[in-house]
Amino acid sequence: MSKYTLIKNAKLVNEGTMLAHDVLIKDQMIEKIGYDLSHDTATVIDAEGKFLLPGVIDDQVHFREPGLTHKAEIYTESRAAVAGGITSFMEMPNTVPNTLTQELLQDKYDIGAEKSLANYSFFMGASNDNLEEVLKTNRRDVCGIKVFMGSSTGNMLVDDEETLNNLFSRAEMLVAAHCEDEGTIRKNMEIYKERYGDDIPFTAHPLIRSEDACYISSSKAVALAKKNGTKFHVLHISTGKETELFDNSVPLKDKLVTSEACIHHMWFSDEDYVTKGGNIKWNPAVKTAYDRDMVFQAMLDDKIDVIATDHAPHTMEEKNNGYLNCPSGGPLVQHALPAMMEHYLNGKISIERIVEKMSHNPAILFEIEKRGYIREGYYADLVLVDTTDHWVVNKGNVLSKCGWSPFEGQKLRSKITHTFVSGHLAYQEGAFDESQLGKRLLFDRK
Incomplete structure (x- = not known):
């Protein structure tokens, strides 16, 4: 059975434009991009005020x-x-x-x-x-x-x-x-x-x-x-x-x-x-x-x-x-x-x-195949960014194994709230879902 996710009310940034669009994800792929989208079985994410980036x-x-x-x-x-x-x-x-x-x-x-x-x-x-x-x-x-x-x-x-x-x-x-x-x-x-x-x-x-x-x-x-x-x-x-x-x-x-x-x-x-x-x-x-x-x-x-x-x-x-x-x-x-x-x-x-x-x-x-853009028929590699949520980098919030960052002490005025990897919501508000892993990149080289 296919899994659907609907991202609503985002400021979608893609191919030189910024538009108020919704994005419907079906399994790994972007199914539809448009205004006022709906779907009976989709999990809905309200992205009001956030940027949606590839x-x-x-x-x-x-x-x-x-x-x-x-x-x-x-x-x-x-x-x-x-x-x-x-x-x-x-x-x-x-x-x-x-x-x-x-x-x-x-x-x-x-x-x-x-x-x-x-x-x-x-x-x-x-x-x-x-x-x-x-x-x-x-x-x-x-x-x-x-x-x-x-x-x-x-x-x-x-x-x-x-x-x-x-x-x-x-x-x-x-x-x-x-x-x-x-x-x-x-x-x-x-x-x-x-x-x-x-x-x-x-x-x-x-x-x-x-x-x-x-x-x-x-x-x-x-x-x-x-x-x-x-x-x-x-x-x-x-x-x-x-x-x-x-x-x-x-x-x-x-x-x-x-x-x-x-x-x-x-x-x-x-x-x-x-x-x-x-x-x-x-x-x-x-x-x-x-x-x-x-x-x-x-x-x-x-x-x-x-x-x-x-x-x-x-x-x-x-x-x-x-x-x-x-x-x-x-x-x-x-x-x-x-x-x-x-x-x-x-x-x-x-x-x-x-x-x-x-x-x-x-x-x-x-020449990466079906990635790098928000397009119908492309993999749903997507990021939601909130520019109203400020935070300061410190050792306690560094995730790399080494446990430090050259940005320590730096105030950052934007926060990644959601990251989709090949349609899977891998990261949401500080929590990871590791039930699905990433995919090997393929290259469309003539």
């Missing part, structure tokens, strides 16, 4: 499973994501072991099927010596190939020119890259070690992992992609200078080279290292207020195409180390959409643009 699709997370589950797990982080309005995620391959074979990739999909409350996909990892294995990746049910260009992560630093050329020329699906030049970073690190010994201040992080380190690597990667006609996505742009590499003259669906901005690079600046220290240590580094504002503007100007989190938890014990032993990364999935809603409430971006950058554009870029 679920956020986060194209870059690190959920740490397998191998690093003391930091995070697919179960815990997918719950935090759903509570933050993220209904689908794409997870990176630098787990332990690194996801460098098809068997290890399948192992992660098996974990996702068993544990993830959100819809999921996992990147295949590239190294200097697994090209043939990478090329076996299925375009239909894997989001993409991830390459670390110039930033060492386990066995995943790809710095061999021939390997890179072969990967970019032969890959038949999207290649996503972390771009920082390792040689520049090492040279800068030696300068600061000589100056400070083992007591390097966190304020040096954006000078060690510098603008040059980012631009050298990203410009090289973009040139390589253009030369080979590769569908190429540059992750977590952190500098104003890098935004010059990207184009806004054609629609996203026609772009060969695309890019992503992350929440932290559009929120924090190097001034925040004084109070936040290692809690805002990411790679690439949070840089100057100028860089932050340039990245935000490039996102508004469509030079940067999507907004993501790069959610990458570590324990507080790990984060409390000095600079040299403090790992980079932090939890963000629970607070990403509320953070962008703060920018909306401050008049910096429209809510329609937030939906475009966090839902529509990831769906276009990755």
Whole structure:
């Protein structure tokens, strides 16, 4: 017997418009959108005064499973994501072991099927010596190939020119890259070690992992992609200078080279290292207020195409180390959409643009099947947002396994009240229903 849910009186935000519409969900799918809808057997949710958005699709997370589950797990982080309005995620391959074979990739999909409350996909990892294995990746049910260009992560630093050329020329699906030049970073690190010994201040992080380190690597990667006609996505742009590499003259669906901005690079600046220290240590580094504002503007100007989190938890014990032993990364999935809603409430971006950058554009870029929009016949990945219910982030309401957030102490003026994942009301007013799990993302690639 089919299950129906009717969302009434919502301010529906979708495809550049905001309309007072009702949405009828039948099982996993959106059955009907319109005015004054009714249904005899539907569970009715009155969304008066709330925004109804398509679920956020986060194209870059690190959920740490397998191998690093003391930091995070697919179960815990997918719950935090759903509570933050993220209904689908794409997870990176630098787990332990690194996801460098098809068997290890399948192992992660098996974990996702068993544990993830959100819809999921996992990147295949590239190294200097697994090209043939990478090329076996299925375009239909894997989001993409991830390459670390110039930033060492386990066995995943790809710095061999021939390997890179072969990967970019032969890959038949999207290649996503972390771009920082390792040689520049090492040279800068030696300068600061000589100056400070083992007591390097966190304020040096954006000078060690510098603008040059980012631009050298990203410009090289973009040139390589253009030369080979590769569908190429540059992750977590952190500098104003890098935004010059990207184009806004054609629609996203026609772009060969695309890019992503992350929440932290559009929120924090190097001034925040004084109070936040290692809690805002990411790679690439949070840089100057100028860089932050340039990245935000490039996102508004469509030079940067999507907004993501790069959610990458570590324990507080790990984060409390000095600079040299403090790992980079932090939890963000629970607070990403509320953070962008703060920018909306401050008049910096429209809510329609937030939906475009966090839902529509990831769906276009990755060619995701029947998600990312509020459309009849699409999966009911939906989020209700209340902008009248203020709250403050603290350790007591952080859901990530690591138990902390760089947003602690921040007042947020919007709250996620309901999250539907493939038609299932997975989260409602602080409570989870885990009776139905997320689904594997599929990709409609010609």
